Amino acid sequence: MKSPKFIKLLLASVVCFCVFQSCEDEATAILVEEPIKDIAGTWKVIQIHRNGEDLSKRMKFENFQMVFKADGTYTLSDDLPFLVDGPGKYALNDPQYPFSLILSPTDQEEHLPVKFQFPIVEGQRQLSLNLSLGCTSNTYQYVFQRVIAE
DSSP, rough: OOOHHHHHHHHHHHHEEEEHHHHHHHHTTOOOOOOOOOOOOEEEEEEEETTEOOOOTOOOOOOOEEOOTTSSEEEEEEEOOSSSOOOEEEEEESSSSSSSEEEEEESOOOOEEEEEEEEEEEEEEHHHHHHOOOOOOOOOOEEEEEEOOO
């Protein structure tokens, strides 16, 4: 029969081996860098919400699109109540982890930040902008989907 000291020493050795082995696995892990978010392209509105209420059945917005160009400019097509009504420049507050889209209309000197989300829904990338159109008690969420060239 083996002594209790021997069993304790053996058990301690096994625990130490497992701890060192797990540290070795972490050290060899590959770090993946978050990609820069690219919103360049044509985006069409697919939903509009005001204070959580879906306005999609009450508004015609099929022709409203935002075109974000790779050179940092944007244009709008069709009229729809929106934070800006003409072309300008855009930027994300952080290219890898954006929380805001900053719009700078050509005819204004101010920069207008808009809350930004960039989820994938049912396999398709969406762009969601949350904003207020003047009255702070009303918030709007515009949900866009990228237009795929045919």
